[in-house]
Amino acid sequence: MGNVVGRTGFHVTHTKSVSERGAILDEMMRERIPGASKRWAQRNPSIVVEDEDSNIALVNGGEGDLVPCNDPKEVLAYGQQRLAKLSTPVKEPKRNPATGKEAGGTWTSSMFVLHLPKSLCREVKDFYPVFDENGHEVGRRSRWVARDRDEALQYFEDAMGYMAQEVIPGGWDAILGADVQFSESTPHIQVLADPFAPDPKHPGQLRTEYSRAYGSHRDVRDDKGRQISGQAKFRRYHDGLKQHMIERGWDIERDVDPLRHDKTATKETYGAMMDKQRALDEKREQIKIDREELMRDGENLEREEYLVRLARKEVEEERSVAREEGRQEGRNQGFAEGFAKGQAEARRLMQTARERLAEADATYAEAMT
Numbered sequence: 389m390g391n392v393v394g395r396t397g398f399h400v401t402h403t404k405s406v407s408e409r410g411a412i413l414d415e416m417m418r419e420r421i422p423g424a425s426k427r428w429a430q431r432n433p434s435i436v437v438e439d440e441d442s443n444i445a446l447v448n449g450g451e452g453d454l455v456p457c458n459d460p461k462e463v464l465a466y467g468q469q470r471l472a473k474l475s476t477p478v479k480e481p482k483r484n485p486a487t488g489k490e491a492g493g494t495w496t497s498s499m500f501v502l503h504l505p506k507s508l509c510r511e512v513k514d515f516y517p518v519f520d521e522n523g524h525e526v527g528r529r530s531r532w533v534a535r536d537r538d539e540a541l542q543y544f545e546d547a548m549g550y551m552a553q554e555v556i557p558g559g560w561d562a563i564l565g566a567d568v569q570f571s572e573s574t575p576h577i578q579v580l581a582d583p584f585a586p587d588p589k590h591p592g593q594l595r596t597e598y599s600r601a602y603g604s605h606r607d608v609r610d611d612k613g614r615q616i617s618g619q620a621k622f623r624r625y626h627d628g629l630k631q632h633m634i635e636r637g638w639d640i641e642r643d644v645d646p647l648r649h650d651k652t653a654t655k656e657t658y659g660a661m662m663d664k665q666r667a668l669d670e671k672r673e674q675i676k677i678d679r680e681e682l683m684r685d686g687e688n689l690e691r692e693e694y695l696v697r698l699a700r701k702e703v704e705e706e707r708s709v710a711r712e713e714g715r716q717e718g719r720n721q722g723f724a725e726g727f728a729k730g731q732a733e734a735r736r737l738m739q740t741a742r743e744r745l746a747e748a749d750a751t752y753a754e755a756m757t
Contacts, residue, residue: 398500414460445460454560540568563579563580
């Protein structure tokens with residue numbers, strides 16, 4: 389245990405679908421759902437069903453605090469209350485007909501996981517069996533349990549203090565629910581939150597802060613005026629969490645930089661190499677921002693091309709209608725002209741017939757005298 393390194397950090401996933409919250413809570417708060425623990429244990433062999441009653445389910449009490457949760461529906465209800473406060477309704481993603489991929493839409497939910505550092509755990513060796521693809525046991529693996537339950541709960545409380553202040557845009561109010569789990573291979577806390585925060589333009593209402601907190605947003609820039617990428621923000625969050633926990637006395641070790649601890653690297657060499665590394669990191673961030681802008685430009689171009697195609701189609705349809713109208717008008721005009729010519733010809737023939745009839749009558753009369 390003396391050489392076990394205690395590291396801190398978090399993992400997060402996001403979803404746009406509000407309906408996925410139910411599925412997240414089904415696993416997260418399985419100890420509060422009859423039959424769910426056994427069901428999930430069949431899918432996750434790290435779950436120790438006998439220890440499920442040691443987990444702690446929490447829901448936002450509405451006063452900036454987390455209180456015991458008896459039913460995951462309480463978490464869903466609190467989340468719906470916050471959705472109802474949005475100044476702009478949630479937008480569903482739309483499928484791009486050209487690529488077949490979904491784009492746009494509102495990110496509605498975030499799922500965070502923070503593990504208890506192994507330096508605060510006790511190792512139980514050979515606890516879990518390890519099977520090969522044919523189901524044969526080929527070894528054993530360890531389980532890590534909290535050395536002190538109260539200590540673990542304090543650790544998670546301190547860590548969540550930082551998450552609510554620096555990572556989750558809406559702070560404690562945006563944490564819908566959480567579950568401290570002691571029944572798996574490592575103690576951890578799962579947190580369901582939304583990316584909404586007070587809307588400065590609409591008092592009493594909320595707006596999404598997803599891009600400002602986790603992506604690239606025009607309002608969030610570094611000291612050189614460049615947009616900060618999502619990757620850079622997460623590096624800052626992780627580094628800040630480590631510093632926060634160290635300041636509170638937790639035995640947390642920062643990730644070791646092998647170059648910095650290499651005795652053969654001089655101070656000058658190290659500084660020069662780190663300068664180059666920072667320059668490369670800045671270029672990567674700028675490239676990512678440029679790529680995102682190009683993607684947006686591409687989407688705009690696709691829309692413009694679609695509008696151009698639509699305009700061309702409308703013009704062709706108008707031309708087709710005009711041609712048909714012209715042909716019909718020509719047919720109508722031709723019919724009128726033909727009819728007039730026909731009538732004139734009929735009158736001429738009738739006149740000729742009358743003249744010939746008169747001549748015949750005259751010839752007959754002469755013959756009779």
